[in-house]
Structure formats: structure tokens, C-alpha cells
Amino acid sequence: MSIWVDESTRVIVQGITGNTASYHTKQMIEYGTNIVAGVSPFKGNTKVEGINVFDTVKQAAYETKANASIIYVPAKFAADAILEAVDAELELVICITEHIPIKDMLIVKNYLEGKKTRLIGPNCPGIITPGECKIGIMPGYIHKKGRIGVVSRSGTLTYEAVRQLTERGIGQSTVVGIGGDPIIGTDFIDVLKAFNDDDNTDGVVMIGEIGGNAEEKASLWIKENMKKPVVGFIGGKTAPKGKRMGHAGAIISSGKGTAEQKIKTMSDCGIYISETPTAIGDTLVKALKTNDLFKQCI
Template identity: 70%
Template sequence: MSVFIDKNTKVIVQGITGATALFHTKQMIEYGTQVVAGVTPGKGGTEVEGVAVYDTVDAAVKETGANVSVIFVPAPFAADAILEAVDAELDLAICITEHIPVLDMIKVKRYMEGKKTRLLGPNCPGLITPEECKIGIMPGYIHTKGHIGVVSRSGTLTYEAVHQLSQEGIGQSTAVGIGGDPVNGTSFIDVLKAYNEDDNTYAVIMIGEIGGTAEEEAAEWVKANMKKPVVGFIGGATAPPGKRMGHAGAIISGGKGTAEEKIRVLNECGIQVAATPSEIGETLIKVIKEEGIYEKCKTH
């Protein structure tokens, strides 16, 4: 079992005819992902990378039975692209686009209440179930199949953690990038719940960063509900207060959202936190050895 996607997932690429989307579509297909359709308004009836292009998501879904969409649409139009995926009643929409106006996302979030579709992102790298399905922009070759769940606000830190695990013969069940924007679709808690219920995930790495209180809320949830060990890392420890860093959500305001505060809460909730990015893998290995599940987590 895996979280959110597997080898049977059928994927639509929204904005497929753009240069970035084309590049990553090719990578996804080469990885083995079932990319069944693309959508670019006005380009319906054409074909790219052997994939049929449709004018609308609705038409693509009816024709192919797709259940997931990945969105590479430019920021001014990305919110509409998400809404189109929601209206087509897809299981999951993954929005890679960054710089979507916060007000647009607030409207999207309100519209999605009570709807079937789960949104991942925006401003995220996507997600991957190794050797089954890769949807997004992550480098596929660093991932190996296994039992560690990874959830992160940062794309590059996800790759760093995954690469460290793979180097040590520790595979991953699914790696999920939830994105770095202040208003997003899927939270740490949503993904932790999925890992908690997944028989194939034995332990979890949660990678957060400064800004907001999502990590603290997730830590409290872990303390109250999680049946599996969780290891943490918080990026941005050296960031000056009040300065916006890279991710739109990574801003410390009114003393809240500092790395120090987040690490304190994670530790209080029983989550061991790696001091630097280069120690994420070894921290996880230390914890799974303490829990007596190291051998089970090794990729034999």
C-alpha cells in the first residue's frame, strides 16, 4: 500500500504544452507514471510526448478515466486550473506553480470545502511512491522503495532526506511535498494521518520551516495520535525575524514561527529533531534502531 498514489494512478498534466511541463511530463513517463492526458485550452486534438491533449480537464477525465491532475499552469491562471480539477471531481490535484496570489488561494480553499478533490500544494514538488508513480518535479533516481514516509514544506530538503536514506539502504513508502505557501491544500496532519493508517509505513520524517504554526499543530497531533516514530527537521534557524525567506509562508511575525519555538514544541511532543539537514538521515536511523525496527526498514 502507499499514500495517495500508486502504480494504478492515471495522471493528467494541466498546462502540458509549456516548456517546464513538457520537461517534467517526459521525466514522469520515463519513471513509469501513467500520464494519460494533457490539458491546454485551444490545443485540444494535438499530441505531445505521445500524450493526447484536450481543451478541458472534464473532457480529459471522461475520455481517459484519469483520477489525478498535476498543474504546471502560470501563476495568474493557476487558481482557475485548480478549480477546473475540482469541478472534474478528481481524487487529487497537485499544484506545482509558485507565486500564486494568496487571495486567489483563499478563494480556492473556500470553494473546495466539502468537495471530493484533495489539493497538494501550491508551490510544491509533488509526491512520489518509489518504483510505482512519480508526479511532480522531484528527481526519481534518488528514491528507493521501502517503509519510511517523508512529508515536507521544502522540495530540496525532501530530496536531501530521501537521498540520505537511500544511501543507507533505507527505502521510502511515499514522499510528499506539501509546499511552502501560507495557504495550501494538504497539511502536515493530513499526511501524518495517512502514514499512521498505512501498513507499509513504519516511521516518518517531517521537514518543516520557519513561519506559521503548522509544525507545532502537527507535533501536538503526533503526541496524541501517532502510532509510529516521527523524526523532525526545521529549516530557517538562522533567518532574521520579519524578513521573508524564499517560501511565502516562511516569515516570522510577532515572535511566532521561529525555528527555536518549533524545535522546542517538537521535542516536547517526543519528536527527535535533526540539528542540520545533513543529519536528517542519521537521526531517523538512530530512532528506528531505538524502536527496534531498523532491520524491518532496511531495503533487502
């Protein structure tokens, strides 16, 4: 079992004729993802990697029965691409694009209210259920099928955590990169709820970073609701205050959103804290042993 994507997921690639999209389309197909269509305006009736290209998402979804899409279009067109996917009533939309203006994402966020579509991203690496479905830009080979969920704001730290787990023989149920922008579709709590309800996820790695209060909110939710052990790591401990570090959301404002604050809240809420990125795997092993779950997860 997994959350949100599996071998039956039927995927559209929006912007498929671009260099980045065509490259990752090939990677996703080779991993086993069921890519059923591409979309690129005015380029319908062509093919990319043997995949039929349509002019609109609605047409592609209707013709192929797709239920998910991934967006690789430039930032100035990305919000419209998301809205088009929502209007096509796709269940899941993953937006890889970075540098989308905040005002555009405000429109998207409001438009999503009451709709059936779940948005992951933007500015994210995507989602993968190892051995079944990879929708995104993550390196598939570092993943291993198993029973640990991973959710992260940082793409690079996601890969580092997954690599450590796999090297220790610990597989992953689903790995979700939610993105590091200030306004995103799916947040930590959304993913944690799904993992908490998934009978085949035994524990979770949650990777956050400085800026905002998403990690604090998630920690309080974990304290009240989570039935499974959670390992947490916060990136950006050494970042200078007031300076944006990489992600648009990774900025400390008015003394809030510091690594120290987040780590304290997480620890107070019963989360096992990894002090460094290289200790995430070992911290998870300790947490699983404490909860008598280690043998089940390897």
C-alpha cells in the same frame, strides 16, 4: 502499499504544452507514471510526448478515466486550473505553480470544502511512491522503495532527506511535498494521518521551516495520535526575524513561528530532532533502532 498514488493512478497534465510541463511530462513517463492525458485550452487534438491533449479537464477525465492531475500553468491562471480539476471531480490534484496570489488561494481553499478532491500544493515538488508513480518535479533516481514516509514544506530539503535515506539503504513508502505557501491544500496532519494508518509505513520524516504554526499543530497531533516514530527538522534557524526567506510562508511574524519555538514543541511532543539537515538520515536510523524497526526498514 503507499498513500494516495501508486501504479494504478491515472494522471492528467494541465498546461502540458508549456516548456516546463512538457519536460517534466517526459520525466514522469520515463519513471513509469501513467500519464493518460494533457490539457491546454485551444490546443486539443494535438500530442505532447505521445500524450493526447484536450481543451478541458472534464473532457480529458471523461475520455481517459483519469483520477489525478498535475498543474504547471502560470500563477495568474493556476487557481482557475485547480477549480477546473475540482469540478471534474478528480481525486487528487497537485499544483506545482509558485507565486499564486493569496486571495486566489483563499477562493480555492473555500471551494474545496465538501469536495472529493485532495489538493497538494501549490508551490510544491509533488508526490512520489518510489518505483510506482511520480507526480511532480522531484528527481526520481534518488528515491528507493521502502517503508519510511517523508512529508516536507521544502522541496530542496525533501530531496536532501530522501538522498540520505537511500544512501543508508532505507526506502520510502511515499514522499509528499506539501508546499511552503501560507495557504495550501494538504497540511502536515493530513499526511501524518495517512502514514499513521498505512500498514507499510514504519516511520516518518517531517521537515518544516520557520513561519506559521503548522509544525506546532502537527507536533501536538503526533503526541496524541502517532503510533510510529517521527524525525523532525526545522529549516531557517539563522534567518533574520521579519525577513521572508524563499517561501511565502517562511516569515517570522511578531516573534511567532521561530525555529526555536518549533523545535522545542516538537521535542516536547516526542519527535526525534535532527539538529542539521545533514543529520536527518542518521537521526532516523537512531529512532528506528530505538523502536526495534531498523531491520524491517532496510
